[in-house]
Amino acid sequence: MHDRVFKHTEAHKLEDPERLRWLSPAEVISHLRLLPGMKIADIGAGTGYFSIPIARALGDVGQVFAADLQPEMLELLRQKLSQQDAPGNIKLLQGEASGLPLPDRSVHMAFYANIWHELPNHDAAFAEAVRVSVLGGKIAILDWRDDCSPPPGPPQEHRISDEAVVAFLKTKGCRRVASRHVGQYGYMVTAELTPAP
Helix, strand or coil: CCCCCCCHHHHHHHHCCCHHHHCCHHHHHHHHCCCCCCEEEEECCCCCCCHHHHHHHHCCCCEEEEEECCHHHHHHHHHHHCCCCCCCCEEEEECECCECCCCCCCEEEEEEECCHHHCCCHHHHHHHHHHHEEEEEEEEEEEECCCCCCCCCCCHHHCCCHHHHHHHHHHCCCEEEEEEEECCCEEEEEEECCCCC
16 A cells, blocks of 8 residues: 555544535535436445445445445444444445456446545556446546645645546546536546447
8 A cells, every 4th residue: 555545544534524514425426417226336435425425315226336445444334334324235345446346347437536646557447447337337536626735635746636637538538528626625527438449
């Protein structure tokens, strides 16, 4: 694990109630355009800040695959899911963005929340998103704006601009690439993936 990865020892920051003020899951979900029955891969799910509300938005017929590199993060999410009111349509998976334990063509969207700047190999992560997504599937990348200074968020030199993410996805042949500011400090880029030749 390299030095850009958000460590499980800092997981309490993910649960800070103040985070709800500057990054509302409801606002993020409104831009994902979820439909009942969709299957979503939440890559870098952490403690489930987005996995749980996405699962609730999808309803019982949808499913969230909450994937994280760190087993400690998944254990924290597992504890949340043991509570009585927790959604039952979340499956926990341990794996890297470049090697997800998911079958080919198994999800409708690959969602990366505040981890794109951490990934050591965007090409490999993108290829994996294409592999696990159905034909016409989507990718959504939520990350920290580079025109906002920390805190919160990673150091300035680790941030990747939304323009760079848009350019990357366009070079990969993605269609309908769109970018918007989300919350106080973030952006989200969404696009339709094209199948690998």
